[in-house]
Amino acid sequence: MKDRKSPDYVRCVTQPETGSLVKKRKTCRTNAQWDAIEAEQQTGANDLVVRSRAFIVPNPG
Template sequence: MIRVFAIGVAIAGMSITSGAALSQQPEEEAEETLSRSDPDYVRCQTRRVLGSNARRERICMTNRQWEQITRQGNDDAENVLGYRSRQSGIRSCGSPGSC
């Protein structure tokens, strides 16, 4: 019986000390909040799932990752347009007749 009581006291003591540690963590996290323009700030977007009218998915990435994906998509689009114009013989030099 004494052994069970001692274990109970030890567990209670551990929960009190861990509770004190947990109460300090939100204060530390509050100090480390990032501005929305920070590259490490996590942003989430909700997008529709292809093939479904109702289903949506939430995508969360840092600003740095969103920028990288946007840049890669733009580069891919430019490569496709450049490739198509080279195949058809059309030069992309701005306005017609200026080449």
């Protein structure tokens, strides 16, 4: 059995299906894959914040 902190350890997550109150989807990936997905999502969120701030015009008072 692999250590749960190992990058090669396979972790499964159950998520609800969009549009269904009952149906669920099980997704299994390694810790390394989950970390890569999280980093990509964080980068996308940071880019969104930076772009949205570029459109904010300060009130000249």
